Amino acid sequence: MKISVIGAGNVGATCARVLALKDAASEIILLDIVKGMAEGKALDIWQSAPIDRFNARVKGVTNDYNATEDSTVVVITSGIPRKPGMSRDDLINTNADIVKKVTENVMKHSPCTTIIVVSNPLDVMTYQAYLTSGLPRTRVMGMAGVLDAGRYRAFLADELNISPKDIQALLMGGHGDTMVPLPRYTTVHGIPVTELVTKETLNAIIERTKFGGGELVKLMGTSAWYAPGSAAARMAEAITRNQKRLLPVCVKLEGEYGINDTFVGIPVVLGRNGVERIIELKLNNEEKGLLQKSANSVKELMDILDKMRSRTPQIKGSA
């Protein structure tokens, strides 16, 4: 069993390390275009194996996709964060090009893999990987909901002074401020959270979660990596270990929740076959409206990518 992580930057290297700590696969490949970086970080992680007591062999390569041959899961973290003065379209253009090239290389060596996209803008980069790979929608997904739900649960744990392990929460929709909170499905060991915090406090926590990425950018001058790396690793492990975990994941909807051909975060069951089941919750009208709004804003970004793909032959995919 092999997991390849493309991009050995902050998120990619963290993801590889968490995967190793979990022994989520016997081999973990870290790949980057910057010479020596993936090799160095992989060697550093591997040298922690005797200390942290894991067996997974961690290997780094510079742009050598032969090493990724027959990966069960590929996590794509390559891409640049938005820089000052950069428009949203510029970011989509740059990262779509990177994700396309990476996906093409991945597919040459692992035609039956499952892809987890992390690169931003998340929902539209997942769409790009889907179009380029030609894989079924069950095998191309994006990581956002696990991270957003993690942030939400951490803030609730602080507020309630309760272990984060005892807090269960589901979020839906796009990554970031169009995220759809579901307080009805937030419980503390089965106790509805609404019985433990006031509506005002819960709303404040939800707002903080929506802008959780921005809060960290403000503090660090760059985007987060520990929780994002762990979240992607959690998804990859659910697949390699066939855990049937119910997690919020960005997938292409084909009529579920009344939404078509749009990549949206929803609860799914993750196992050896990728997205094995889509869970359709009975949303109330307010929740339905928020989800549709979130899907509409993702669709706008997908349309930008579609226009770019039709204008620019070099970013035209295979599917």
Ligand SMILES: NC(=O)c1ccc[n+]([C@@H]2O[C@H](COP(=O)([O-])OP(=O)(O)OC[C@H]3O[C@@H](n4cnc5c(N)ncnc54)[C@H](O)[C@@H]3O)[C@@H](O)[C@H]2O)c1
């Ligand atoms: N989905 C989420 O919730 C979430 C959370 C955090 C970050 N992100 C996104 O993840 C991406 C990575 O973030 P980061 O903090 O690790 O950035 P980073 O700059 O630390 O790392 C990105 C790495 O990608 C590499 N890279 C660029 N082009 C490549 C290519 N063609 N092939 C292989 N490697 C290539 C770079 O050399 C770099 O090492 C960004 O797009 C960021 O916005 C998403």
